[in-house]
Amino acid sequence: MIDGKKVLFSGMQATGNLTLGNYLGALKNWVTLSDEYECFYSVVDMHSITVRQDPATLRKRARNLLTLYIAAGLDPKKNCIYYQSHVSGHAELAWILNCFTYMGELNRMTQFKDKSAKHADNINAGLFTYPVLMAADILLYQADVVPVGVDQMQHLELTRNLAERFNNIYGDVFTVPEAYIGKVGAKIMSLQDPSKKMSKSDENPNGSIYLMDDPDTIMRKCKRAVTDSEACIRYTDQQPGLKNLIDIYSACTGNTPDQTVAEFDGKGYGEFKLAVGEAVVGVLKPLQDEFERLSKDKAYIDAVIKENAEKANYYATKTLRKVQRKAGFPDRIR
Ligand code: TYM
DSSP, X not given: OBTTBOEEEEEEOOOSOOBHHHIIIIIXXXXXXXXXXXXXXXXXXXXXXXXXOOHHHHHHHHHHHHHHHHHTTOOTTXXXXXXXXXXXXXXXXXXXXXXXXXXXXXXXXXXXXXXXXXXXXXXXXXXXXXHHHHHHHHHHTTOSEEEOOGGGHHHHHHHHHHHHHHHHHHSSOSOOOEEEOOSSSSSOBOSSOTTSBOOTTOSOGGGOOBTTOOHHHHHHHHHTOOOOSOOSOOOOTTSHHHHHHHXXXXXXXXXXXXXXXXXXTTOOHHHHHHHHHHHHHHHHHHHXXXXXXXXXXXXXXXXXXXXHHHHHHHHHHHHHHHHHHHHTOOOOOO
């Protein structure tokens, strides 16, 4: 608790081009939850280097992502928006938690298996212990709730297990966090292959809508989205492409999937795809305009970076000192 409010933590990697999946599965919910909780939203740049990065590109993307958080509607006076690498406590707590995590637990992580298959020439120890750094992110702020897409659930489970394991040995040190998964949009699939999640690293650019795609591109990608030959608008697993479009439309308009099905009852796929495209443009265009505006205000963004890093460091250090003491590290002499 901070000032009587429960704490929320979440983060996003500054790797690749963000997709509509990142927005609907995470960022959009962050904005909705931001009044209710004391929020920490991190640009997790340290996670990004588990895959080889060009330094200048990473720096630029990290800044763009931080700006995008604000453009999406997160007020940096109320929400702590900061770079993970500006708070050394993340790495320090990750080390301690590493010593409480079993190899077998990390071996089971599906993201590790996927990423090591994709980057077979660079299966580094950071890729393996990635979920422990993620646990440290969350536990460092004593977060009660963590809004994420479905793909992060396994990492969240590990985080809860580590918190409970530590608490069982040393007493109540960590808050055990709960995942927050949105009702619609928690797993947006590729527009070209609805059996795969929409991903920044998809080789087929038509499968993903990127947050910075212009309206024509968005409309074209929606029109080309893979559906089926049933010619009937229903929300079922037998029509996965259509189901995904219903999810996208519902998440963009605030409808439930049932309301969307009722709205398009008897209409053709062509008409529906057009409406999906327009709904996505309606959500992304204001975001893009605000991003452009904010990007030009260097002094403002710099001030946000500085002030919020101080705030994050303050809360992170509080937890870290407590954990270090429990672990048996000598007290600092003041
Ligand atoms: P990342 O950067 O891959 O994704 C950021 C957020 O977007 C969600 N997401 C999706 N949601 C719905 N449909 C999709 N197709 C889709 N693709 C991505 C993700 O679930 C995530 O919520 N390890 C994390 C970053 C991280 C983190 C943390 C998150 C590091 N530390 C602590 C929460 C708390 C990751 O790589 O997310």
